[in-house]
Each structure stands twice: as C-alpha cells, then as structure tokens.
Amino acid sequence: MRWAVNCSLLFTELPPLDRPAAARAAGFDAVEFWWPWPGEPVPSAGDVDAFCAAIEDARVRLIGLNFYAGDMPAGERGVLSHPGRAAEFRASVAVLARIAERTGVRSFNALYGQRLDGVAPAEQDRAATGNLVFAAREVGGLGGTVLIEPLARGPNGAYPLETAADAMAVVRRARAAGAPNVKLLFDVFHLTVNGDDPAKVAREHAADIGHVQIADAPGRGRPGTGRIDFPALFAVLDEIGYDGRVALEYVPDGPSAREFAWSDPPRR
Template structure:
C-alpha cells in the first residue's frame, strides 16, 4: 500500500489498547505520530469529574500530540450502545455532554467532533428519533462552531439497530442539519463500515466527496490494519485525495497482533502530520 500525501492520525481508543488509556497518547508519539483522536473516554459518564477531564487533557498535552478528533458521549460502544443523540430517553445525556466535550476541544485545539446517531429503540417512532437527532446535531454544531470545529456524522456497521448504514444515509442527515442552519456538519467517511454494509464505496466517494470532513480506515473483512483484508484502501484514498480532501485519515482498526507490529505498513516518516 502506498500512502499518498494524506495526513494520518491514530485512534487511541482502538489502538494501543495494550496500555491504560492515559498512556496511549505518549505511545502514539513514541511510534511517530503527532496527531491522535479518541472515542469518548468515559463510556458510562456524559459528565465526568473535573479531575478526570484534567488528567485526560494533561495526558494529551504532556505527550506533545494534537487531539484532532473526539467523540461526543455515545454510551458503551463496546456493549449495546451506538450513540444516544436520537434516543428520547437519553437525549439529555447528549446535551449535558456537549459543553464538556467542546470544553476539552477548546483546551486542546480539537476541530472535529464525532456525533454517533444512536440505535433505533422500540419506544419511539423512527420519525421522532430522526427529528430529535437533527435538533441535537444542530445544538452540537452550534457548540462546536465557537471553536471553528466540525460535527461529524457516520454510517456504522454491525448487528446493532443503527439506522445510518450507507454514505447516502449519513449524508442525508448532514444535509438535514445544514438546512436547519448549521453549516459546520460533515460526513465521516469510514471505509470499513461502508464495506461491511455492502455500500458501493467508489460511488459513495464520487457522489459525496464534497461532504467528506474526516476519513477513517480499517481493512475488510476483520477490521484489521491495512493489508490484512481485501479492501482497495490505496485506491479509495487516492480517489478521496484527488477530490480535494486534505484532512486526516484516522487509523481506526483492531490490530491483528500488537499495535506496534500492525503499523509496519505505514513508514515512520509518514506518521507525522507535518511530514
């Protein structure tokens, strides 16, 4: 795999899991990366204690890395959850979390916040969930706008009843939020999830290139590092770059061995965003 001129960052919620969470930014730096992203670090807490937030911020600062992306609170991603913002019974958790997440971003210069939509729930009609989602995404966009940051919406795969499965699904939501008056909302193009859902990735890139605000990669099948599966990640990234995208490519895969061994596909000199 060649690596193009795109900038890479490492997702420290799925990579470097051999280490405690607060040690991962330094491990990413030691591996040659100067930019990272995280899922929400406290899956059971929309509003963690100030001391915990401070410890997280200090771990990133002390490592000397840039936190380019952070998820809003999304519940237990390793368990049953896949976001909360469309779920009426959990909407307040999302709203309570907005200021905390954006506050971390303000301290660390973060410019992208991933807002996972949430599963379908039996107690609410899909239309009600979708209306609430647009409302909450608009609130998130307003909060992020004061940092000049973007709110991201992505399609997700797997068995959870998550309704955004294709690039078309995710971009349709982005467009609804934009029509509500929030311009700083974009499509998170996760190539693994699109492949895992059987989406036509070439068509998705052609159709939605202008909406792509962040890219994440893992190979398919298996969600391992590039080269462990069958996806033409090289071709897809070349097409995304040719479309004019100049943002980050987040490494969001499950290493088939150790994190360090799984990174051999990416030359060390290409791991710094300032290469």
C-alpha cells in the same frame, strides 16, 4: 496521506492515559479518541484535566473526539436520537467544548443511536436533528465540525445509518435546520462491509467529507489483511482534494506498536 491513530482501538493493551505517549513513540503526531468515559456524560473536572494533560504531555495533536455515546461496552451506539436523553447528551457537549478549547480538537463524531422499541423513527429523527443543531452551534463557535457516521450492519444493533446515503440524509436535515457545519465521517470499513463503494462515495460526496477513518474489510484489521485496494482509494482521496488526516481505526493483531509497518513513517 497524513496519518492519525485512533487510541480507542489501538494501544488498548495500555491504560487510556498512556496511549497518546505510545502513539508518539510509534511515530505519530496526531491521535483521536472515542468518548473517553463510557456511560458517563459528565466526568469529573479532574478526569477531564488528566485526559487533556495526557495529550499535551505526549506532544501529540488531538484531531478527533466522539461526543458522548452512552455505554458503548454494554452495546449502546450513541444517544443523539434518544428523545429521553437530550439533557444527558447536551450536558456532555459542554465537557467536549472544554476539551476542544484546551487541546484544539475540531472534529467531533456524533453516533446516532439505535432504534428504540415503541418509539417512532420519525420521533427519533426529530430528536437527533434538534441535538445536532445544538451541538453544531456549540462547537461551531470554536470552528468545529460535527460528523455523522454509518456503522457496520450486525454488530452495532439496530443502528439505522448503514450507508453514505443514510448518513447524508441526516447531514442534510441538520443543515436545513441551521447547522451548516455537519459533515460525513467517511469510514472505509463500515461503508465497505455494508455494500457501499468507497471510491464512488468519495467522488459523489467530496465536498461533504469531514474526516476519514480506515480499516480493512472484512475483519477490521490493518490495511493488507482484507480485500480493500488502499493505494487506489488513497489515489481517489488525492483526486478529490481531501487534505485532512486519515485516522487508523483498526483492531490490532498483537501488540499495537507492531501494526504500522505497512504505513509510510515520514507521513505520520
């Protein structure tokens, strides 16, 4: 496996712009982020420039970035399926495209959004498909892939995508509507806590996996803190021919720089 580190969950003891350099100091050459400006779909040009400069100055690759997902600290988990927020989401896509042009990032996670009171699920699903097609076409011109992710049941509110089957239904709708560059984000933690067997999912959807993220379950800590058999899982990823990065997206138990002793430093 070739590792990347998620700088929205790890190194959070540091300001966001200091995290890429901290990841580099810990031995990583690749990082990913959630949307860096919660609740702000169109940050200032200066903020975007500072974010890109932090990546460049640290000499790391940005390999994954979330689309705008609303105010995540306040509990939102995406606006993709919100019928009244299409303009907000699509305005953020242009920002993301500028970051992609500058940094080379090509994998983009689109959190689906929670179910809304008083809005039919079918209406939300139509809104999501339209926004997915728009986003996929915009990043497709850069060689980019849009990712769809199930999230853990409970802490993410009325988020409707809990299993690989849920996410793949969205992927298939987007593909049928003309967006072939939409794939599954294979997050081992979320799949496991919702009852999916990650090895089975990996084998069934080998061609559909666009990116892999890991954390142990339960607890969402580093590998070895829960019950997932990571050596066996990594063997399955090798078996299916997955050759992308594996992003460490777990919650540290103490200073982040001490959280990587389990991994193989030469592979970072």
